[in-house]
Amino acid sequence: MDAFQGILKFVINQKTVIGYSFMALLTMGSERLFSLVAFKCPCSTENVVYGLVFLFAPAWVLLILGFFVNNRTWRLFTGCCRNPRKTLPRGRFCYVFVQIILSSLVAPVMWLSVALLNGTFYECAMSGTNSSNLLKWICKGKPKECWEELYKISCGKTSMTPTDNEELKLSLQAQSQILGWFLICSASFFSLLTLCYARCQSKVSYLQLSFWKTYTQKEKKQLENTFLDYANKLSERNLKCFFENKRPDVFPMPTFAAWEAASELHSFNQSQQHYSSLHRVVEDGLELSPEDEETTMVLMDTAHNG
Structure with a gap:
């Protein structure tokens, strides 16, 4: 073994x-x-x-x-x-x-x-x-x-x-x-x-670069699994509500702006150790929406501009 x-x-x-x-x-x-x-x-x-x-x-x-x-x-x-x-x-x-x-x-x-x-x-x-x-x-x-x-x-x-x-x-x-x-x-x-x-030209050391690569691989794998999990839950909820003819419960999802920010190509910043765009959004772009008790992803800049 x-x-x-x-x-x-x-x-x-x-x-x-x-x-x-x-x-x-x-x-x-x-x-x-x-x-x-x-x-x-x-x-x-x-x-x-x-x-x-x-x-x-x-x-x-x-x-x-x-x-x-x-x-x-x-x-x-x-x-x-x-x-x-x-x-x-x-x-x-x-x-x-x-x-x-x-x-x-x-x-x-x-x-x-x-x-x-x-x-x-x-x-x-x-x-x-x-x-x-x-x-x-x-x-x-x-x-x-x-x-x-x-x-x-x-x-x-x-x-x-x-x-x-x-x-x-x-x-x-x-x-x-x-x-x-x-x-x-x-x-x-x-x-x-x-x-x-x-x-x-690397902004990080050899060991940190190795960690960065490992993190990126793990995040990609877990992101694919999370996509499948949430897609299954959302489709199951929608089908159940459709056939039972009732209003759906609130399903927490990232905002449009959060999807946009997480999809950006990542550029490493030495002042903030973010290893991906998703990591940066989670660290700097999360706050609790006052209208909802659920945790939702809202960009700080979007909230301030609004």
């Missing part, structure tokens, strides 16, 4: 690494499936477009999906057109949006890296080029047929010898793999620099 709990704790602590590893394996499998099943290089003047579409279109789709599945995207944009200050009262829109973009770029970069390491898409795209400079570089030391029949290289239908044909294919695949490793190294180094910069 202790061993199982130890394994479970390790998995929870390393869930980010495990998640990225699973994403990498899924990307590799998807790329391999695309290469074997869907990808058929036309071996014509359309090689460039066809190869680039298979190289970049899935990356673009993964980028869009990254925005869709990122909760911060919807927390940032929900209601921002009607009242931008309620979402980002301190004007941190660009900063948060860049964070969302960087997190959404993980899957596309993985796809491009795996696709380039495989070399199939790049080989097809480059074999259809009409650029004299690229042709001079690719066909250097090769027969003149290379200039005229390079687009047929992926299908092996050139009039060149099998040896020259294979050398050209290997050369194009080598170029693709070099670009793939360059992308991996660049992305890794950029990620390290970004993380180091973020930690250097």
Whole structure:
């Protein structure tokens, strides 16, 4: 039992690494499936477009999906057109949006890296080029047929010898793999620099940052459970009153202003140790409504302005 709990704790602590590893394996499998099943290089003047579409279109789709599945995207944009200050009262829109973009770029970069390491898409795209400079570089030391029949290289239908044909294919695949490793190294180094910069600019210490992350995870989990609990109670009350044809009892709920404040993206303030927007609302934005004996959430600013 202790061993199982130890394994479970390790998995929870390393869930980010495990998640990225699973994403990498899924990307590799998807790329391999695309290469074997869907990808058929036309071996014509359309090689460039066809190869680039298979190289970049899935990356673009993964980028869009990254925005869709990122909760911060919807927390940032929900209601921002009607009242931008309620979402980002301190004007941190660009900063948060860049964070969302960087997190959404993980899957596309993985796809491009795996696709380039495989070399199939790049080989097809480059074999259809009409650029004299690229042709001079690719066909250097090769027969003149290379200039005229390079687009047929992926299908092996050139009039060149099998040896020259294979050398050209290997050369194009080598170029693709070099670009793939360059992308991996660049992305890794950029990620390290970004993380180091973020930690250097941190307003809290390492231990407090660890506590902050733990608190955020616990609050998110308990908030989801509380949503379910209150939704069940409210729906049960409404259905009971509907079928029994009677007036409902008072059901304590946060005010509209409290929902708005708790939905803001949180910015840490050293003078007040609030670890989330919800924490800040509870600490600074709660007071008892004089009209009701129930505890209701009312923003202090709203009450004062009223």
